[in-house]
Amino acid sequence: xxxxxxxxxxxxxxxxxxxxxxxxxxxxxxxxxxxxxxxxxxxxxxxxxxxxxxxxxxxxxxxxxxxxxxxxxxxxxxxxxxxxxxxxxxxxxxxxxxxxxxxxxxxx
Numbered sequence: 885x886x887x888x889x890x891x892x893x894x895x896x897x898x899x900x901x902x903x904x905x906x907x908x909x910x911x912x913x914x915x916x917x918x919x920x921x922x923x924x925x926x927x928x929x930x931x932x933x934x935x936x937x938x939x940x941x942x943x944x945x946x947x948x949x950x951x952x953x954x955x956x957x958x959x960x961x962x963x964x965x966x967x968x969x970x971x972x973x974x975x976x977x978x979x980x981x982x983x984x985x986x987x988x989x990x991x992x
Contacts, residue, residue: 904982914990931960
């Protein structure tokens with residue numbers, strides 16, 4: 885029961901005035917598109933007191949779609965290294981029904 889109460893409290897606190905933002909999404913080898921490694925960094929404000937689950941979807945809707953999982957901690961920011969063919973990234977926090985998308989850039 886405590887777990888359900890904590891989850892409900894977390895959802896209510898995030899749903900209020902929370903903002904999910906992709907701060908950076910760039911190819912690690914900015915000069916060449918032959919390396920598909922990229923880093924996506926995102927933040928949640930206000931920063932959560934307890935870690936919050938975030939799902940990262942890369943190249944959504946394509947046959948190269950990939951999924952990554954991350955947690956946003958008390959600092960409110962995190963980064964994930966991903967592989968992308970199309971340079972499309974989406975971050976979702978399912979509990980709070982927040983979602984944001986961005987295209988990758990060549991430069992940091």
